Amino acid sequence: MSDPLLVEAEPYAYGFDPRHTALLVIDMQRDFVEPGGFGETLGNDVTMLRRVIPPLRDTLAATRAAGITVIHTREGHKPDLSDCPPAKLNRGAPSLRIGDPGPKGRILIRGEYGHDIIDELAPVDGELVVDKPGKGSFYATGLDETLKQAGIRSLVVTGVTTEVCVHTTVREANDRGYECLVLSDCVGSYFEEFQRYGLQMIAAQGGIFGWVAPAAHYIKALETRS
Ligand code: C5J
Numbered sequence: 001m002s003d004p005l006l007v008e009a010e011p012y013a014y015g016f017d018p019r020h021t022a023l024l025v026i027d028m029q030r031d032f033v034e035p036g037g038f039g040e041t042l043g044n045d046v047t048m049l050r051r052v053i054p055p056l057r058d059t060l061a062a063t064r065a066a067g068i069t070v071i072h073t074r075e076g077h078k079p080d081l082s083d084c085p086p087a088k089l090n091r092g093a094p095s096l097r098i099g100d101p102g103p104k105g106r107i108l109i110r111g112e113y114g115h116d117i118i119d120e121l122a123p124v125d126g127e128l129v130v131d132k133p134g135k136g137s138f139y140a141t142g143l144d145e146t147l148k149q150a151g152i153r154s155l156v157v158t159g160v161t162t163e164v165c166v167h168t169t170v171r172e173a174n175d176r177g178y179e180c181l182v183l184s185d186c187v188g189s190y191f192e193e194f195q196r197y198g199l200q201m202i203a204a205q206g207g208i209f210g211w212v213a214p215a216a217h218y219i220k221a222l223e224t225r226s
Pocket of ligand 1: 026027032075135160161162164165166
């Protein structure tokens with residue numbers, strides 16, 4: 001077995017074997033990142049999330065060049081909403097509800113333009129796209145089985161939003177035995193304080209949910225291999 005690659009991270013160095021690692025890109029969909037989608041209907045300033053696009057594009061390029069598995073997720077629901085619990089559908093007072101027609105198609109519905117991943121981070125051939133009805137990537141998706149079959153033990157986690165789908169996914173993954181490295185500048189929140197505290201909560205207490213590092217540290221670790 002070869003030595004693991006080491007990433008300078010909080011709370012201490014993160015070691016991973018690229019053959020047993022996947023990059024997870026969570027919900028980089030127009031519905032969250034562009035005006036007229038789900039994120040905006042909830043009253044959020046979606047431009048806050050766009051800052052993750054350049055570092056995430058670099059991270060994707062380095063990951064693909066290293067031959068590491070890339071998996072994308074999309075939050076959304078079937079057109080008949082049969083997989084959307086009433087508690088989610090009726091929550092709060094959004095300007096449009098899930099399933100309503102919006103400028104980018106029906107809000108958060110599979111197959112609609114707004115539901116798809118932004119052009120800048122579009123999946124390439126061979127990359128898995130996991131459609132999920134919940135905030136976590138493991139709930140009702142079969143992701144755990146897919147990762148286990150592929151021998152994946154380490155997850156490099158990116159995407160939006162830090163405190164919702166990224167956090168839920170990292171917690172689910174941690175409980176299932178995966179070692180998660182969250183790339184601090186490749187995850188984004190609509191709220192500055194949630195970004196800060198969300199990242200601190202992952203690495204606190206000796207890495208209670210995982211590790212945190214900027215994308216440059218992960219990319220540097222990949223470069224030491226070549
Ligand atoms: C939210 C997500 N924030 N992808 N979804 O509702 O984080």
